[in-house]
Amino acid sequence: MSSKGLLITTRYTVAILITLLMFFPLYWLLITSLKSPDELKAAIPTFWPERIAWENYSDAFHAAPFGRYALNTLIQTVGIVVLQLNISLLAAYAFAKGNFWGRDKWFFLVIAALIVPDQVTFVPVYVMMAKLGWLNTFLALIIPNGVSAYSIFLLRQTFKSLNNDVLEAAKVDGSNRFHIIYRILVPMAFPTVVTVIILKFIGSWNSYFWPLIMTNTNDMRVLTVGIAMLKNSVGGSEMLNWHLLMAGSVIVIAPIVILFVFAQKYIVAAMSHSTFK
Amino acid sequence: MSDQSIPRKRRLGFRTLEKWKDFSLALPALLFLAIFTYFPLVSSFYISMTNWDLIKPIKKYLGFKNYERLLGDEQFYHVLKVTFTYTILDVVLSLLIGLGLALLFNHRSRAFGVMRLLIFMPYYISMVxxxxxxxxxxxxxxxxxNKALHVFGIEPVYWLNDPSTALWSVVSVSVWKGVGFAMIIFIAGLRSIPTEYYEASSIDGADKWRQLLHITIPLLSPTTLFLVITSFISSMQVFQSVSVMxxxxxxxxxxxxVMWIYEMAFVQFKAGKxxxxxxxxxxxIIFFTFIQFSLSKRKVHYEG
Incomplete structure (x- = not known):
């Protein structure tokens, strides 16, 4: 073999080994969810279940109301995505194409909010939600997350890069601003809009800190909080309920994995452009 | 000019109305930020001056006493040390491994594309x-x-129960989840470096190692800065992995x-402290972000 061929073979081999290592935790998660409790205690771990224990999934649904958790997670996620997207589209238009007093100063206030983490605002917001009687309702899960500075920023950058001529023509035709935003700008900025939706969907689906604080009964819990509580209640390490916990975990991550596989080109493109220059 | 015929006053009125219309589109976002970000920020500061317990309506004004107590508390420095140790380990390991992966996986072929996605995927999976x-x-x-280590004759390690390995274990989850992101960002950075630089230096006889040190790494510095700042801010806020593990x-x-803050507020009900x-x-967080920005102003090579 030529030295160049050897180099390429080595590169492929190393890359494949690293990929296998990196993928191993997800593989192990899936495999554990399909093993019987006895097999988990095997002296030598098996890399493929001796018998595929599908019943782990129905048992998981008996151990905790995963159906309810999933529904709550979905309502929370869709609520946040819809609210954030609409607020962000309007604001992005105003900051990119609008003309009003101190526009860029207002925009700076939006961007500055990026540096304020949830952990800084949660006590006062918790109190606010308690006073409104919103604790343990979807309102507390959705409304405080109604705006995302990051989404506004991404959409504004895209809107700014779009040509003004079409917008001016639409204005002359008497189109109002909502028509311009939803019928002209959204189709033109479609990849960015999809990216914003996907990233927000994933972020809200995986959120933990906020729903942990804002809900306190089992029927309002989301998947992430529900499964973390199940782990603590069954004492994962001692009782060896890992087949159930891993089955529950598969339920939590399956939608995200599917979304990632189908939408990866939008995600990777967005990530690659997110660095500032 | 055609609009000369319109009375001056009406024209101004029209323009003002247009400005109001534009402003009103930004208003929902600004109101949400005011209510859920800026007001709570000010409110946190006010609550921090009291002995409030989060439940009772009464609270006593304490001035800066809570701050004095915290700064005089040994645990504060302990938590600060743990947080910084975690952050530095997480940022350094994620970036170094991420850069290594980027150099290895920056290959234009379908197989490498698939492998990159498999490595990047954990970034989007729930931390819990x-x-x-x-x-x-x-x-x-x-x-x-431990079963694998047993093959090499290593005694079982109590990773999460042993004070010497617990923090490393928590860091390992974050590194596993984060290196794919660093890799993708670094690859985008690598691909923006003009190939002429490498061609020119090859003619001058520079080997791969020299090219890495003198072309790649300096020209990647804006990318590195972006990654350092974003991962620093998110590492400082680590909570989920610690909470679960x-x-x-x-x-x-x-x-x-954040673990300490959470316990203080929702377990001990000391909202003021x-x-x-x-x-x-x-x-x-603000201080260190600012420092990183200003230090890097001198060190970062922006192209052109």
Whole structure:
């Protein structure tokens, strides 16, 4: 073999080994969810279940109301995505194409909010939600997350890069601003809009800190909080309920994995452009 | 001019109305930010001056007493040290490994594209689930890691119960989840470096190692800066993995800032003291972000 061929073979081999290592935790998660409790205690771990224990999934649904958790997670996620997207589209238009007093100063206030983490605002917001009687309702899960500075920023950058001529023509035709935003700008900025939706969907689906604080009964819990509580209640390490916990975990991550596989080109493109220059 | 015929006053009125219409589109976003970000920020500061317990309507004004107590508390410095140790390990390991992966996986072929996605995917998986899988892999008795180490004659390690390994275990989840992101960003950076630089230096006889040190790494510095700042800010806020894996133990060796804030507010119901900690924490983050920005102004090579 030529030295160049050897180099390429080595590169492929190393890359494949690293990929296998990196993928191993997800593989192990899936495999554990399909093993019987006895097999988990095997002296030598098996890399493929001796018998595929599908019943782990129905048992998981008996151990905790995963159906309810999933529904709550979905309502929370869709609520946040819809609210954030609409607020962000309007604001992005105003900051990119609008003309009003101190526009860029207002925009700076939006961007500055990026540096304020949830952990800084949660006590006062918790109190606010308690006073409104919103604790343990979807309102507390959705409304405080109604705006995302990051989404506004991404959409504004895209809107700014779009040509003004079409917008001016639409204005002359008497189109109002909502028509311009939803019928002209959204189709033109479609990849960015999809990216914003996907990233927000994933972020809200995986959120933990906020729903942990804002809900306190089992029927309002989301998947992430529900499964973390199940782990603590069954004492994962001692009782060896890992087949159930891993089955529950598969339920939590399956939608995200599917979304990632189908939408990866939008995600990777967005990530690659997110660095500032 | 055609609009000369329109009376001056009406024209101004029309323009003002247009401006109001534009402003009103930004208004929902600004109101939400005012209510859920800026007001709570000010409110946190106010609560931090009281002895409020989060439940009773009464609270006593204490001035800066909560701050004095925190700064005089040994635990504060312990938590600060744990948080910084975690952050530095996480940022350095994620970036170094991420850069290595970027150099290896920056290859234009379908197979490498698929492998890149498999490595990047964990970035989007729930931290709670990632932490749980690691707890299972690290299980002292049945975990696959200790079983593998047993083959080499290594005694079972109590990863999460041993004060010397617990923090490393928590860091490992974050690194596993984060290196794919660093890799993708670094690859985007690598691909923006003009190939002429490499061609020119090859003619001058520079080997690959020299090219890496003198072309690649300096020209990647804007990318590196972006990654350092974003991962620093998110590492400082670590909570989920600690909450699932160790709960802050053993012996407080993984007690990070947000964990302590959470306990103070929602377990001990000391909202006043917790808010003081929140405000200090917030200024620490701002301070270090600012330092990184200003230090890098001199070191970062922007192209053109």
């Amino acid at each position: 689930i990632a932490s749980m899988v690691f707890v299972w892999i690290l299980n002292p008795e049945y975990g696959v890691l 160790t709960g802050g133990g053993p012996l407080g060796t993984t007690k990070v800032m 917790a808010s003081a900690l929140v405000i200090i924490f917030f200024f620490i």
